Amino acid sequence: xxxxxxxxxxxxxxxxxxxxxxxxxxxxxxxxxxxxxxxxxxxxxxxxxxxxxxxxxxxxxxxxxxxxxxxxxxxxxxxxxxxxxxxxxxxxxxxxxxxxxxxxxxxxxxxxxxxxxxxxxxxxxxxx
Numbered sequence: 001x002x003x004x005x006x007x008x009x010x011x012x013x014x015x016x017x018x019x020x021x022x023x024x025x026x027x028x029x030x031x032x033x034x035x036x037x038x039x040x041x042x043x044x045x046x047x048x049x050x051x052x053x054x055x056x057x058x059x060x061x062x063x064x065x066x067x068x069x070x071x072x073x074x075x076x077x078x079x080x081x082x083x084x085x086x087x088x089x090x091x092x093x094x095x096x097x098x099x100x101x102x103x104x105x106x107x108x109x110x111x112x113x114x115x116x117x118x119x120x121x122x123x124x125x126x127x128x
Contacts, residue, residue: 006035024069029076031081032057037104040086047087054084 013020013028020027036058039050060066061076066075086100094100 006031006038010035016041024072026072026076027067028058029058029061029079032061033079036083037086040083041091041104043091050087081124 010028010031013031017028031042036050036053038046039053058076058080061068062073062080065074079081082099082103086094086103089097094104
């Protein structure tokens with residue numbers, strides 16, 4: 001998924017934040033996680049940007065400053081910890097560690113679902 005498309009979907013999430021909160025959707029978190037993974041995938045030159053992104057856009061989902069239920073915060077914490085740990089490994093090593101290889105594959109799968117409307121659904125094809 002290209003960064004521009006992610007940004008478009010993140011804006012749609014922001015425009016529909018109350019609706020997503022009512023449905024207890026983790027869509028915005030997943031999109032922000034996708035952005036983080038793309039920064040990590042870009043290599044060491046983007047490491048500082050990835051960390052700044054995690055602090056600004058992922059940490060609030062864990063610290064309670066984003067409107068999430070406690071059980072969602074715990075799940076987001078686990079996902080965030082796993083994603084941030086990828087910074088410790090060079091790209092080749094991430095491919096050899098099954099948990100991290102799976103994370104990058106899961107994120108690609110989530111990106112495909114967003115592109116195909118699977119996570120957003122038909123009603124999300126335009127901003128309401």
